[in-house]
Amino acid sequence: MIILGICFGYHDASVSLIKNGQVIFCSEEDRFTYLKHDSNFPLHTLTYLLERFNIRPDQIDHVVFGENPYQKFISRFDTFFKHDLFNISQFISLSKKWLGSNLWSIKRIAEFLNISIDKISYIDHHLAHHYSAYYQSNFDNAYSLVLDSIGQDQSLSLYKNDVLVKSISFENSICYLYSLVTNWLGFSPNSSECTTMALSSFGKQLKNNPFSKIVTFKDGDILIDSSVINLKSLNAKAHIKQLEKFLGVSRNSSQKINLSCFNTSNEHFTYADYALAIQEVFEEMIISFINFHCQDDNISNLCISGGGAQNCKLIRKIRENSKFKNIFIPQAPGDAGLALGAALSKSGKIGNDSALNFYLGSYVEIDEVKDVLSSLDSKDISNYSSENNQYSSLEILELTESERAVFLAEQVNNDKIVALVNGQAEFGPRALGARSIICRSDSIELAKKISTQIKKRAPYRPYAISLTEDKAREILVDKNFDSTFYGMQTDALVKSEYHSLVCGAIHIDKTTRPQLTKKGFYHDLISQTKNQIVLNTSLNESGYPLCKSSKEALLLFLKTPIDIILLDNLIVIKK
Structure with missing residues (x-):
């Protein structure tokens, strides 16, 4: 059986191939186009895959798209009409993105592969993340945490095996807030969060962490004060203005940062203090969420996926401050992994005794x-x-x-x-x-x-x-x-x-x-x-x-x- 997983439309377009229950190939489109985080239809990756593995259209049993475009379309426009109704530029942008291409993703896949549209299905964004982790792990029983900036409606989801335990909506997205602060620090959001994390180690602890004032954990929920940062709206420009009103002016990306890992001492850099502040609150919220909701003492395994899983400092802190000492993260925890998770949703769990295979991309020519x-x-x-x-x-x-x-x-x-x-x-x-x-x-x-x-x-x-x-x-x-x-x-x-x-x-x-x-x-x-x-x-x-x-x-x-x-x-x- 040949199953393809495909993801594109936001960032990190990718393709995966599962053949007879084995993951054979996975790659991001940007490896072929050399455009980092390329979100376009993965034309080059699909072409390579079909030629390399000599796959004909009639041999493809199923294709799964790593997103539910119709649910996401409804969610985005519902949010717009509730919170951004008078933002004309936002409406035009949404209309171009969704009515122009995103809504017709399934049709485009069918046309390119020359297969019946009946062979194509789609899956919820967070479920695709979850499957990319849990279905590759060796765990019979595990909690599975999805840490996302924004999925379809949710920003954070927790599963117990395949059963949803708890989810948190976008308006309280701690991962999105982390990306927003990354933008405020002068780096690229949805790309340079690792830079914010690196910068945090140079920071000095602020006497009063500003993010602790607007982010709280209460009765199992992470809550962001909407009177300060209103994430009910999808207007990213408004979000950064709100953050500037709260913290002060954003760092100019051209401003030099005179810090080095190779120096025994570094000059104080104020923006590093804020990087540390958001890193601390990020860790505190995620660990509080895990410890509150993961109550089954018989489960000691934790899978983590979503872009937030790439925060390696968080992973160590979870190990140190929770019951979970055995953590599993897939090869591509971010949105590039959606294609693999989508394919796994159709093939089923493939965990085995061998180590996770990270080497699934293109071959040497x-x-x-x-x-x-x-x-x-x-x-x-x-x-x-x-x-x-x-x-x-x-x-x-x-x-x-x-x-x-x-x-x-x-x-x-x-x-x-x-x-x-x-x-x-x-x-x-x-x-x-x-x-x-x-x-x-x-x-x-x-x-x-x-x-x-x-x-x-x-x-x-x-x-x-x-x-x-x-x-x-x-x-x-x-x-x-x-x-x-x-x-x-x-x-x-x-x-x-x-x-x-x-x-x-x-x-x-x-x-x-x-x-x-x-x-x-x-x-x-x-x-x-x-x-x-x-x-x-x-x-x-x-x-x-x-x-x-x-x-x-x-x-x-x-x-x-x-x-x-x-x-x-x-x-x-x-x-």
């Missing part, structure tokens, strides 16, 4: 790489070479898998920056060794070089680490490694005596985001490095999605001071 490499001449190379990236030729090695692991580990030990393009790409926001840039974790100099010359990344955003299980038990305070530790989905405190070992990838609060490894090529590579730890960051420039193709990765390698790149079984070295 090695023939394309060989063609590009063979066409490069000295003139092409001189065009890419620069003051910070000097080389005159390329050496190409073709080695066995074990030889590649040994060779690349030696290069990491020798202070080289290595790019990895290996096997299927990662699905979801984390680079986990398939499309990664790695180097020694104990070198601030190399970390700074990656930030300034390759990634163009703000120095107050920390890097993550990949390390073996044994090394993790040695250097991390936490010893309870649930699945979130294997997908870089939680932060973790580093023991003080090991801070220098991860100085290139430790935050100002002495936490790091770990990815534990226990088998496979990437694990073998890390095991043979000097410290069994590497700094790991995604293979892309800031503002762009993860490199999908070998060609994109090779271009980034040529124009930046990455020393070596692995392209499937080929190793390319600058000379």
Whole structure:
């Protein structure tokens, strides 16, 4: 049986393929278009999937769309007529979005795939999130928490197995408030909440947290004071004006932030205090909600999905302040995961004893790489070479898998920056060794070089680490490694005596985001490095999605001071 899951229309369009009960392929559309968070119809992903897996229209048994467009249409216009009736621009915007395309999503899918519309169904937004987590977990019994900015009507939902326990509507959305504060801080909402989280670690605790005045927890509900921030309306511009009236003027996005994870001390930055304030209230509300509603003492497992699940600080705080020590988060907890959740709703639960598979994306196009490499001449190379990236030729090695692991580990030990393009790409926001840039974790100099010359990344955003299980038990305070530790989905405190070992990838609060490894090529590579730890960051420039193709990765390698790149079984070295 072939089941497709499809999601598009808001942000992070994606496609998934389940064949005979196995998840075979999942990818975001932006990996193909190179437009970060691309929300458009996933034309390129669908085309790739159909060609790669040789799927004909008559072989497709069912397609599930990860949203109920009709319910969402009714909800949005109902809200408009109740709260935004005289906002003409809002009405025009809604009409264009919904009457123009969103309402006809099912028809468009049928036309593109050349299948009967009877083969297509849709699913509630939060249910799709829930299935993406619970149906991939190994848990027979679990609570499942969906943390969303805005779904169809709900912002937060809690399930006990497949039964809805409690939901909270958009007008009291703590995740939306977090995004609103992200906007107020001068960052992009629905994209840069991770930056707000990173900034929060530099903040000083305010004597009176302003968000505690407007966000309360009462009788199992999270409540936002609508006299201050009126989320009954969908007018985002009005929301930011209300927040400015409450907090003061928004930060200008061009204002420089002179903070760095690499400094032992940093100057005070007032906006960081507000980032900390919203992070604290966010954690407090979610943990209060969990502890209030998760009353079944026989259930010790928790699944978390939705964009809020990407807040790795929250995940650690839940582990520390609730009964749940075994937490499961899917590969793509945000809206990119809706396609997979939609497909799983039709296929059923697929949990098994093996680790969650994060490597479900596109494959390495090695023939394309060989063609590009063979066409490069000295003139092409001189065009890419620069003051910070000097080389005159390329050496190409073709080695066995074990030889590649040994060779690349030696290069990491020798202070080289290595790019990895290996096997299927990662699905979801984390680079986990398939499309990664790695180097020694104990070198601030190399970390700074990656930030300034390759990634163009703000120095107050920390890097993550990949390390073996044994090394993790040695250097991390936490010893309870649930699945979130294997997908870089939680932060973790580093023991003080090991801070220098991860100085290139430790935050100002002495936490790091770990990815534990226990088998496979990437694990073998890390095991043979000097410290069994590497700094790991995604293979892309800031503002762009993860490199999908070998060609994109090779271009980034040529124009930046990455020393070596692995392209499937080929190793390319600058000379």
